Amino acid sequence: MITDGCQWRKYGQKMAKGNPCPRAYYRCTMAAGCPVRKQVQRCAEDRTILITTYEGNHNHPLPPAAMAMASTTSSAARMLLSGSMPSADGLMDSNFLTRTILPCSSSVATISASAPFPTVTLDLTQSPNPLQLQRPPGQFNIPFPNPSQNFTNGPVSLLPQIFGQALYNQSKFSGLQMSQDMERVQLGHQQQPGHQGQQQNSLADTVTAATAAIAADPNFTAALAAAITSIIGNAHPNNNSNNGTNPATNSNNNNGNATSNSNKLSNPSFSAN
């Protein structure tokens, strides 16, 4: 299992219908009473793919590794970006960090085509709630009065939702990240103007790299398609109105297929290794 900076305790395992691989349930054990849970399941169509779904918000400070990622990102997928940070392995030059911003303000996805553990993280449930977007980073246990929040606990913060997959000690890394609007909001509110411009240039530069990296790896492309299909397709097998080019767009208006299950899960991610 891919570490993400937190400690997890397995509390259950079940066989999911339509998937020969069992689904494992984990709880965050970094703090007593931490409500964060995650589900890990291998993709039925490609068992090299791990599908990890995070739910809830941490009620404790994140570990340094996680915080480093959280400080620059706004979704689970961005945990993956640790590979690009100096505090990680410092191999930014050897990475092909990529970010692709898709026109879906409520979705976030990250694809890591790292070898030997390519990882894909999709956040199909990220709420576009502007109140959320205004929240500063690094804060926890702040009551969130909006009863319409999808998450299971009152305290809501973007950062606790961001646990995707942290790929420590890996030499190659790439990310595919959606939710342009959210990115802009975060960058605009939390980063200095200069940094913001630099970041956006980086985003633009890496879009091409992401596309090339993914396209150059047919196996990964197939794996990704299988992973997304297993989640999106199973939930709404007939919902192909978006031509299938951007599964995350199906999650617009916070009605993403991944959220159709009680509409409370956050940050499903796919990991192939």
Place this chain on the structure above:
DNA sequence: CGCTTTTGACCTGCGC
């Protein structure tokens, strides 16, 4: 000894 994992039982929501 303490923590984690395993696993069957139990609970709950949903569709018929």
Place this chain on the structure above:
DNA sequence: GCGCAGGTCAAAAGCG
């Protein structure tokens, strides 16, 4: 109401 599926609980076993 019933059955099914997903999620959780908790006792037992395993491990360092």
